[in-house]
Amino acid sequence: MTTFYNESLSNQDVKQLDRKGVFHSWSAQGSLDPLVIKSGSGCRLWDYEGREYLDFSSQLVNTNIGHQHPKVLAGIKAQLDELATVAPSHANYARGLAAEKILARVPAGFDKVFFTNGGADANENAIRMARAITGREKVLSAYRSYHGGTGSAIVATGDFRRVPNEYARGHVHFFNPYLYRSDFWAQNEEEEGARALQHLRRIIESEGAESIAAILLETVPGTAGILVPPKGYLDGVRALADEFGIVLIFDEVMAGFGRTGKWLAMDHFGVTPDLITFAKGINSGYVPAGGVIVSERISRHFDENMFFGGLTYSGHPLAMAAICATLDAMEEEDIVGNAERIGANVLAPGLKQIAERYDIVGEVRGLGVFQAIELVEDRESRQPLNAKAMGQLKASMVECGLLPFVVANRIHVVPPCMVTAQEAEQGLSIISDALGSLKR
Template identity: 65%
Template sequence: MTSPSATASRNELAYDLDRAHVFHSWSAQGALKPLVIAGGQGSRVWDYDGRSYLDFSSQLVNVNIGHQHPAVTAAIIEQVGQLATVAPSTATLSRGEAAKRIAERAPEGFNKVFFTNGGADAIENAIRMARLHTGRDKVLSTYRSYHGNTGAAIVATGDWRRIPNEFARGHVHFFGPWLYRSEFWASSPEQESERALRHLEHVIQSEGPAGIAAVLLETIPGTAGVLVPPPGYLAGVRALCDRYGIMLILDEVMAGFGRTGNWFAFDGFDVVPDLITFAKGVNSGYVPTGGVIISDPIANDFDATVYPGGLTYSGHPLAMASIVAALDAMESEGIVENAARIGRDALAPGLAELQAKHPIIGEVRGVGVFWALELVSDRETRQPLNGAVMGRIRSELLARNLLPFLAENRIHVVPPCVVTDAEVAEALAIYDEVLSLDLLG
């Protein structure tokens, strides 16, 4: 294959090199046309030619603190000058400080953090811990979920990506609550919660409670559609887990660290899990990292027994420095509070106005800076909008310099937690303009 031309613009060079040599995830490679990104600041990114986009995707719903936050980039630079890498068996100040800050924001009784390279291997290790603690094997998770692209994590995932990758053992799926497309013929949030819990208990009983190690849930399923659980559901799952001696793992990889307007999404519900997984939001993805926050009874299992797991880059110094700086900045700058306020005062009313104006919006749901617009071709039948129309919507949004997050028939409205009222107003105007087009004609 010939090399890209030396006379090409940097945009063209970046694109040509990508298409020549980069193999992309979850994609048929031949038809890809990746957007070129050269830099960013706050809620905006731009290409090498200077074209700027308002980033309402937060990339993969992870740049909570915004692009290029100076405190986080400075901390990474300082750390690389002091100690760029070190074995995980050592003790370093940045790792200890990062773990301390994470544990301080967790519920009482969570004092230990196991660091991983990202969210998927956080799920892997949480499942391993639950199995070792209980002496059981099975893991229950929902069909509407995404937990990562490694052995157990992808099989715990409920969506289509699981099916070509089902090599791990002991996984069982069930339906979680979603009133708009209820699997339970429910007519109210309370009924949906009650019936979904009854369904879960039947699955537990049918699978054999004595063999179930854990129920694994995204506190708020993200990629599956920002499915905020109805009142009482998560507390009901906790009660079922307690009744049958099952560990509750809450996946906070996407929803945690400010995304919902709380430090953890479960802070907004009456529930405390046994294991908490995190990644993305803890340092906004500036350096790959993740982890498991371990409740004391599970952590104590390994005081005298070897934990059979580890990673070369567990607690990598650059990642740890970025966590410390990110969490300190989020605290001192009120970034989590900004996410809550933006959700309450700007996104909730603004998206409701869009729904009232555009019949193509079947449902609006979300909290903080974590929202989804469910797009339908007919509100009565709730027929999801097809892929061709969604492709056109994406193109029209990009043409107006808004970088969107689209999944299936949904627009996920997921800006950084630092987004301003003016930026929300700008985005809402672009959504309004695009949804006013004759998309179904």
């Protein structure tokens, strides 16, 4: 019988086993040296030699409720004793209850949830719904975005990983707002938002509105840099979608379910899309799950029309139990409120102090426990800090016991939503020390 608890295992044993048989994502395999993780609790992780790490990455920005939350583990175990798996065509209590709990936390006008295995296939199926209901093909999405690694999701993605994978058809990209590196020569947020909307209008007109099924937009782009949209921008996108009969999809996979200090990031802006995609924080990744929250208008279309989509593990009972337990625990323990308070009272002021202390910090920004430090060679040129320096920073933080989320020239400050003030301050202190010790 296989056992996963073995006191004699070392970090090297586990790493050798990994390198012998595991093929890693987004990597050249020969140069990998993965960090070994054995166990975790809350915001803490440990390796096989007892070394502790403060998780300021939330893994891939998904462990919103922290590691090994006892209520979520209990929910999964209870469902495991009842029924481990069931086909999606059957009715199952855990699936229905998960849908009910999700719908209770979104604006009025949504009435169904289509469950998937993660965020990428949530976006795939949202695109499929938009194309089916409009009879159109094109999907507009931002260059500064990440929507997943599967067929249409990776082509909807704007970053460099799209380019070797452009096999899906009908995708068009536009520039979303990013005042710090404005593509519109804007001097303030009002100009950036207005000019970005005019740019999007011209893309719609030039591509032919009658050919566009959907606008797919991360409410707050995450991997691209935690880019909080200017006031009025999302309202303007909603107005353009309405004007041209386009389905508006908000990708809340990374930003949703507590990350920004609200149940959904869209709650900050008061704008309602037609479809909402989710994953990650919905159950902190304890069992893979994602989905599409479907507006009543769109779900009614499929009352009489076939939906040509489905997944063997759609609404898997263990994943649904994890969702139910996560949402209950987040509400009972005010974890969403904690994310808001930690962001406003600890992270934001702490990052501002770091920005004032180090001239390689170009900008800090974010909401809740969804913050970013953008690093530059110098503030005048705003040239991104080089890869060698970023590598040194990452190594320094790990050496000091912090597990960071580093993307390009940025440190994303994204601890679990239940992080304490003391843990947040500890993490900021390690980041500050690493910046201070950087060899220039």
